[in-house]
Amino acid sequence: MKQTLFAAALVALPLAAHAEPEAYTLDSSHSQVLFSYNHLGYSTTWGMFSGFEGDIQFDQDNPANSSVTVSFPVRSMFTGWEGRFEHFMSADFFGADEDEMVTFTSTSIDVTGDTTANIIGDLTLNGITKPVTLAATLNQAGDHPMEGKPWAGFNATATLMRSDFEVGMFAPFVSDEVEIQISLEAMKVTGTDS
Template identity: 70%
Template sequence: MKNILLAAALIGTAATSAFAAPEKYMLDASHSQVVFTYNHLGYSTTTGMFSGFEGEIMFDQEDPANSSVTVSMPVKSMLTGWQARFDHFMSGDFFDASDDEMVTFTSTGIEVTGEKTAKITGDLTLNGVTKSVVLDATLNQSGEHPMAKKPWAGFDATTTLVRSEYNLGQFAPYVSDEVQVHISIEAMKAE
């Protein structure tokens, strides 16, 4: 009898562990953006963005610190709203970007700071330079998507980058060296 109870307890523990493991979510490219802003000569705040990129979240709702995120986007997918600015950013003054050059972020740790907030530390590779950055992240919502009828999650995050640390410091400090980054993503549970 003890063996049967022990076996049942082990099966229950294994089932609970399997249920609590991180689940794979894929970014919804149509509803995920990275928006960046910087001060231009003290006269204006200029905005650009990346959209339509790919990524994966291993999301553990029971233990968010056990989650992870990986995102990548082509540098040339940057949107600036003005072709001459885009061309300048892709020139030797800034990125000197090839067609296959990517911006990547891979999380290395998550510190839960509140019921729906966390600090996500990760390696950001930009312009061939990899540095550790911290994202202040918020879980906006998770649950069944009302139209897709499958599990969905949405997150926002912010950070500040110092562009000269990525060999992108042209015209600093007149054009601000600090770039504010706001990330908003949706992700769907993988099949």
């Protein structure tokens, strides 16, 4: 994604319809998905996925024509406590083998402001696919000061229901609602990229 991710959707030039999306790839070292949930009313428990991969196709003249795909292994989850991780990977929750992936593929983008949009897409988790809406914000876009190529950074939030993906054990005592916070960077794919 380049320049203003969501701006100019309503004021694009007449030729904008002929523009083609540009390819960006996620910077895996600076992309994270954090999740949190209420534990029995006593605390908020946090976990994270990081180092994931994804591609963005961005049409800067018509951001609604953009798209995003992301995937990462379930077992890349970091909980900060090995016992919790192993429980999440057990049959009580994911029953995840080494190859099980979480994927998100956008289906549409609803531009809501100069730097905001709702990204609607299909989330596949625990072998179940459900529609999810990400409330996304462009943090910054421009040439990366060290990499010397177009770069962009975004935040997004969403709320998921564990039970929708059949990982709802202990709900409602452990909250069924899980808050998602996403922060990522993406770099423009150039002819020199392998």
